[in-house]
Amino acid sequence: MSMPFYVSPEQLMKDRADFARKGIARGRSVAVVRYADGLLFASENPSAALHKVSEIYDRIAFAAVGRYNEFENLRIAGVRLADMRGYSYDRRDVTGRGLANAYAQTLGTIFSSGGEKPYEIEIFVAEVGDRPEDDQVFRLTFDGQVVEEHDYAVMGGAAESVTTFLKERYAGGLTRDEALRLVVAALGHNDSGDRTVSPEDLEVAVLDRTRTQERKFRRLLPAVLRDVLGDVLGAGETPAGAATGADDAAPPTRTDPSVSPGEEPPVAP
Template identity: 70%
Template sequence: MSTPFYVSPEQVMKDRADFARKGIARGRSVVAVPYVDGILFVSENPSQALHKVSEIYDRIAFAAVGRYNEFENLRIAGVRLADMRGYAYDRRDVTGRGLANAYAQTLGTIFSNGGEKPYEVEIFVAEVGENATEDQLFRLTYDGQVADEHGFAVMGGQTEPVVKSLEASYTEAAPLEYALRAAVTALGQSEKGERVIPTEDLEVAVLDRTRSQIRKFVRLSPARLDALLGDRGPSTPAGPETSEVGMGGGGSITASTTSTSDDPADPTDQVSGKVAPLEDPNSGEPPIAPPSSE
């Protein structure tokens, strides 16, 4: 009788962690930067169909890096959990902390289960409060660890040059224009030097506490980005990306996506100054959870 092959639990966990980290590092970074009126998310994302940053609920946003089909399943699960909790109890009972804990349990279970590969994802869960002291930003890793971030945060890709650039330029409670410029400049840093990311390759969204609508999530249009960033010189698009475009291996969660449309009762977009459509201009789908009449 042959001796069964043995691998220590420590080695198994190390191999699974190395596998997940390598997959995440192949993606492009996402930056979360608090500014005076909320929280700003910036990412380089040439795809017009796939989003790294999305709305979860009224004051809560979700951002992710890694393998798209995996973090999209997590996003949809978060939308469903938030929608059910808000419907069964109260919209105020849906919190970023509660969603972060739910994600941590899911990611931790998947990572420790030897029957399937770990998720190659890292995610941000952010909630904007009535003032800056109530803002919350949670970072979750592939193994379910949760970190409560203070100040700016970076995940995915080659983070070291991005972090160094933000450390030199980040200012607490800065206006949106300054925070956006600092984040975009940082994303253009790499070990090979600095480059200018084209506006059309940027995915930018904010949780803006000053909006009159219940839902605080807004995407910034390319026209608005051009106005905020101004002339930055000739653009230099990045090369192809291999990690975040993976569409295979769909999970068990299907159906609805989140909406970024505004409250129909007050459709003026205070960030862009334009009247928002009743449908999400990117996905073309209606809102999944119309705000209450409170």
């Protein structure tokens, strides 16, 4: 009689963790930075259709790295949970902490289950408050662990080198534009040298507490990124993939007077 195949629980969990980490490391980094008026998210993401950073609720944003189909399923579930809770009780009952706890339970259950592979994702759940000290950023790992981050945080890709860059240069009280320049420079930093990341290859969004609307989330479009990062790119340098012509400098057409130049009109999650 042959001996049954046996793997110790410790080895099984280690193998599942290594599998998830390798999948996450293959992606590109996502960084979040606190600035004076809110929270800024940035990632190198040339796709215009697949977003790594999205809105969950009025003051809450979601960012993720790893397998798109897996974190998109969680994002949709979070939107449904937030809408249901806000409708059933009160919009103030929808909090970043509550959503982070719900995600942690889901990720922890999937990771410890032997019936399916672990999710190859990491997540930020962030909530902007009325004051800077009320801002909250929660980082969730593939196994359901929750860590509250302060000032800045990075996940996925070359997270170590980007984090080191931010640690050496970050200072409190940054303006939005200063935070944007800092985080873009950090995303272009690696052990082999620094490179310039084109605005067209960036996905940038903010939770801006100064907005008069209840919904504080908005995306920064490439036209705004070019304006802010122009001195970083260098005079006369054309970002890779950028169009050349008179229309390139024209501001986007706006039909909603509540939307400032360079913003995306709000879309219901």
